[in-house]
Amino acid sequence: MLHSGGKRLTKQRQLALDVLQESAEHLDAEAVYARAKARDPKISIATIYRTLALLKEAGLVEENRLGEEHAHFEATRSTPHYHFTCLRCGRVIEFDTPQVQEAIQSFCTREKIQLVSVQLLLSGYCALCRREEE
Ligand SMILES: [Zn+2]
Ligand SMILES: [Zn+2]
Incomplete structure (x- = not known):
């Protein structure tokens, strides 16, 4: 370069x-x-x-x-966050709770894992799409 x-x-x-x-x-x-x-x-x-x-x-x-x-x-960003994707409209909703991070950390400590990346993806139907289905 x-x-x-x-x-x-x-x-x-x-x-x-x-x-x-x-x-x-x-x-x-x-x-x-x-x-x-x-x-x-x-x-x-x-x-x-x-x-x-x-x-x-x-x-x-x-x-x-x-x-x-x-x-x-x-x-x-400074704090990790996770994603939900709607399978119908493609909307992405982010969520970020310290509990997820805590759970990952305690798991890594217990298993003596050196973490490189976290991929957590939730998918389903968002509130708007669910309403339209009804
Ligand atoms: Zn949707
Ligand atoms: Zn994001």
Whole structure:
């Protein structure tokens, strides 16, 4: 990354990160691309994919598979959170309770596990969709 394109890459990395930090939603690579392109028309989808992978490696971005084929990205936050995806409308609801974290921690301590990642995904039908089904 220290070759001639290095500086530009840094700028694009910042741009992708800004897009994710400013968004309250979970964006897939295409959505990140669309928003980044609005600010830097020269950016390519390939660059976005590469940039997201780098940001993920650096721990700045999290990749979530919200029950779909493709991944969603969001800026890493200080407190972990988990996701519910509605199978009908695709709505993502986040939840974050200290109990989940506590349970994981005590499990890791007991089993002497060094934790690398946590993937917890709930799926089902949201309140709105349930109402429509009735
Ligand atoms: Zn729904
Ligand atoms: Zn999230």
